[in-house]
Amino acid sequence: KQEVTQIPAALSVPEGENLVLNCSFTDSAIYNLQWFRQDPGKGLTSLLLIQSSQREQTSGRLNASLDKSSGRSTLYIAASQPGDSATYLCAAGEFTGTASKLTFGTGTRLQVML
Amino acid sequence: DAGVIQSPRHEVTEMGQEVTLRCKPISGHDYLFWYRQTMMRGLELLIYFNNNVPIDDSGMPEDRFSAKMPNASFSTLKIQPSEPRDSAVYFCASNRGQGSTDTQYFGPGTRLTVL
Numbered sequence: 001k002q003e004v005t006q007i008p009a010a011l012s013v014p015e016g017e018n019l020v021l022n023c024s025f026t027d028s029a030i031y032n033l034q035w036f037r038q039d040p041g042k043g044l045t046s047l048l049l050i051q052s053s054q055r056e057q058t059s060g061r062l063n064a065s066l067d068k069s070s071g072r073s074t075l076y077i078a079a080s081q082p083g084d085s086a087t088y089l090c091a092a093g094e095f096t097g098t099a100s101k102l103t104f105g106t107g108t109r110l111q112v113m114l
Numbered sequence: 115d116a117g118v119i120q121s122p123r124h125e126v127t128e129m130g131q132e133v134t135l136r137c138k139p140i141s142g143h144d145y146l147f148w149y150r151q152t153m154m155r156g157l158e159l160l161i162y163f164n165n166n167v168p169i170d171d172s173g174m175p176e177d178r179f180s181a182k183m184p185n186a187s188f189s190t191l192k193i194q195p196s197e198p199r200d201s202a203v204y205f206c207a208s209n210r211g212q213g214s215t216d217t218q219y220f221g222p223g224t225r226l227t228v229l
Contacts, residue, residue, distance in 0.1 A: 031214050032214045032215075034217060034218075036220075042222060042223075043118070043205060043207075043220035043221050043222045043223055044157075044205070044207075044218075044220040045220070046217040046218070046219070049215065049217050051214045051215060052214065089157065093214070095214075096169070096170070097164075099144075099145045099162075099164070099209060099211040099216065100214065100216070100218075101159065101162065101170065102147075102159065102218065103159075104156055104157040104158075105156070106156040107156070
């Protein structure tokens with residue numbers, strides 16, 4: 001059974017800092033690895049998706065990397081802003097035929113201070 | 115597109131009562147997923163459907179939980195009878211099922227409180 005762990009559980013940084021969120025998973029036979037953002041009282045929004053054959057994906061100030069052999073993914077946020085404050089969840093995707101069945105980590109709660 | 119729609123957004127009920135949560139997926143999406151989120155256990159997959167057919171219900175906690183998808187635009191998650199430990203946020207998500215590049219789109223969730 002896939003298990004996903006995220007470290008740290010919470011993080012508080014001043015505006016402008018570059019930061020790294022970590023995700024580890026136990027079963028390397030993943031279909032894809034996804035990063036989501038969750039704002040308080042809201043649903044999840046997809047940020048980045050890395051297919052199992054890829055090493056990284058980038059979107060704006062966000063960069064996610066994947067190392068299947070070590071069971072790790074990192075989300076790098078450059079030049080953090082107060083609007084980045086949210087909970088970030090990673091999810092390991094398992095192949096089901098066509099869709100990915102996701103196993104989520106417990107998230108990293110990020111606060112970016114002015 | 116309006117995105118995934120869930121109702122109600124908040125539900126407060128008493129132990130033993132029946133609770134029905136509703137979800138409308140994004141039009142054209144073939145897969146629908148029900149999740150539960152708690153502080154203790156995080157986000158857990160309960161059940162998912164493909165083309166209205168339940169594929170995997172291994173995450174459904176017990177027989178008090180049931181889910182249906184009578185058509186492509188509507189699904190329900192029912193708890194009968196409800197218990198205080200069922201208190202959580204329940205999310206519905208959908209996607210097209212187009213392989214490893216296809217993410218899931220989440221609704222805003224239903225916050226359930228069982229007293």
